[in-house]
Amino acid sequence: MSEGLQKKSSSWKLAIACGGTGGHLFPGLAIADCLHEANHQPTLILSEKPIDRLASEDSSYPKVFLKSLGWQSGQRLRFLAFFPLRFLDCLKWMFKYRPDAVLAMGGFTSLAPTLAALLLRRPIFYHESNTIPGKAVRWLAKVASLGFVGFESAKALLSPARVVLTGTPVRREFRSLERSFCCSELGLDPEKPILLITGGSQGALGLNRKMMQALPWLHQSLPQCQVIHLCGMQEDLSSLRNAYSQAAIKALVLPFMERMELALGAATMAIARSGASFISEMAAAGCPSLLIPYPHSADEHQRVNARTLADANAALFMDEKEMTPQRLIAAIERLSADIPFREKIQENLQTFDAPDAAARISEQMVHYLNCGGFLGQNASASTLSAPSGAKPASSMLNPERSMTMMP
Known part of the structure; x- marks a missing residue:
């Protein structure tokens, strides 16, 4: 660790690169909450995608918005052409803000901030939520000081000696859910069944079309059923x-x-x-679900995520190519009417819930910055130590003006 870090006596400034999808952003926000409560200073590095702006608009943490492209087929030449500009944007911002470390939540949005941190000799941390690490995380693991994973299988595919199994962070709002209050806020009847349908920020289209075909059967099978349908952008x-x-x-x-x-x-x-972030939120809420993996996810990680839960009897599984209106309705009927089956799923979901994930990740990073090492695989996260003299904050940081970095 550098001499400057050893002499640090005030709170730490951490940049959290968590843009691109809700699956990166929401776990990043949960970690930011823990850091802020221990009097540290998180800043969110996001993409300019509408989903990032919409999902973060109520957060009062400082934000930096960067133009970004993924490494999808057909966009790779554009990614390589624009990456130097993104890197320079990050480098300018980091010279101005001078974060003490960078936490990358995965995805190619996190590469430019990580490379800038590497050049400035700042510690790099990362978190991988999925069962199979993505390409960006596999590269990050080679240069990071410490990594965190949501599944044991991901740890084995990275650098196990420098990886801690923490689970995937979930915002604390998922820990104190009153169904009657939630229904009231959404204008729904708590005495009737409610089906949630969500395809995430990328994979909604296939679910939307199949559910439209299935609606006449749904009304016939469960005429009292209400629906919350998040159809994506x-x-x-x-x-x-x-x-x-x-x-x-x-x-x-x-x-x-x-x-x-x-x-x-x-x-x-x-x-x-079956993105890892939704799975973690589903487990925290104890919601029985049918998981239909996005068929174009990198390395089929969503399929492996879904299979992991299905094999543990913590969810139902269906391939998109097998998705028909009749099969969807059969799954809905089972999740709704088979009470012992529902209760078993809810019990098994507890295995995938990691209520202290955000606190453990925050604690590990702060300990590394304070002492130059990590706490070990089984460290307790009952408290998050702040530097000497710091007191937990009772309210959010006053927001700095959001910055949009452009070429």
């Missing part, structure tokens, strides 16, 4: 609303819901993609 919003109206099903159809805890707190069951 697609062009399906008006079509879906019309389809629910024609099927005489009470439905709340939205592109996105920032307060996802209300949706999961109200829902009696869910149909969803």
Whole structure:
């Protein structure tokens, strides 16, 4: 550790690169909350995607918005062409803000901040939520001081000596859910079943189209069922609303819901993609679900995520290519009517819930910055030590003005 870090006596400034998808952003926000409460200073590095702006607009932490592209097929030349500009943006910002460390939550949005931190000799941490590490995380693992993973299988594929199994952070709002309150906030009847449908920020289109086909069967099978349908940033919003109206099903159809805890707190069951962040929120809320992995996820990590839960009898599993209206309705009927099955799923979901994940990650990073090492695999996260003289903050940091970095 550098001499400057050894002499540090005030709170630490940590940049959290968590843009690109809700699966990166929401765990990053949970960690930011823990750091802030221990009197440290988190800043969020986000992409300019609408999902990032929408999901973070109520957060009062300082934010930096960077243009970003993923490493998808067909965009790789553009990624390579624009990456130097993104890197220079990060470097300028880091010279101005001077963070003590960078935490990368995965995805290619985190590469430019990480490379800038490497050049400035700042400690680098990362978190991988999925069962199979993505390409960006596999590279990060080679240069990071310490890594954190949500699943044991991911740890084995990285650098085990410098990786801690923590689980995936979930915001604390998911820990104190009152169904009657959640239903009231959403204008739904708590005496009737509620189905949540969400495809995440990337994979909603296939679910949207199949559910529109299944609505007549849903009304016939469960005429009292209400639906919360988060359709993503697609062009399906008006079509879906019309389809629910024609099927005489009470439905709340939205592109996105920032307060996802209300949706999961109200829902009696869910149909969803199997991104690791949603799985962690689902486990925290104890919501029985049918998981339909996004078929184009990198390295089929969503399929492995879903299979991991299905093999543990903590969720139902269905391939998208096998998704028909009839099979969807059969799964919904089972999740709704088979009470012993629902209770068993809820019991098994507890295995995948890590209520102290954000605190453990925060504690490990602060300990590393204070002492130059990590606490070990089984360290307790009952308290998060702040530097000498710091007191837990009782309110959010006063926001600095958001910055949009452009070429």
